[in-house]
Amino acid sequence: AQKITQTQPGMFVQEKEAVTLDCTYDTSDPSYGLFWYKQPSSGEMIFLIYQGSYDQQNATEGRYSLNFQKARKSANLVISASQLGDSAMYFCAMREGRTGNTPLVFGKGTRLSVIA
């Protein structure tokens, strides 16, 4: 079974508008972390934001915020005031457990295109 599900293969957003990228996850481990990465066409993986399973508040990092709904097992990424440079692939990922030596498991990604 897929642990990370991103149901939007592609999304379009007008410049300066906000956009929400969906992510749902599946785990039985009470300790886990959720991450969002951006991958531009160059291929590098850019870390955007992190949400821990025990965090009480939604994470925010500049224009990025994470809408964490634990009961629904969703961790949607919200990008506010979209910019042309935001056009890229976005991956939601999860890390289970409380050690630093477990890998990230990625969703299939969402390709975001920002339109001028």
Next chain:
Amino acid sequence: GAVVSQHPSWVICKSGTSVKIECRSLDFQATTMFWYRQFPKQSLMLMATSNEGSKATYEQGVEKDKFLINHASLTLSTLTVTSAHPEDSSFYICSASWGPHNSPLHFGNGTRLTVT
């Protein structure tokens, strides 16, 4: 911040030859490194987990004799694709764990392998 250097950025090799990809953590010690493979327009798939001084743990379906991983020091892990074939053409990307479970993985910039 934590930096991971991956080399080479791209390589073209003939079928049947071997290719070595290096992944270095530049300013931190990485006890664990992860190797991912990404086919065009797909997500990152974990190939193996590499722990310093011990044998790598391979994911199901990944041939350990074909993808040799060595993690000889706390700052260097290598992936060797042996007897490469065109179907091995892909984007290979390494990442390193530098901290606790809530710290993001830091990724190298990836290696684009083309086997002719």
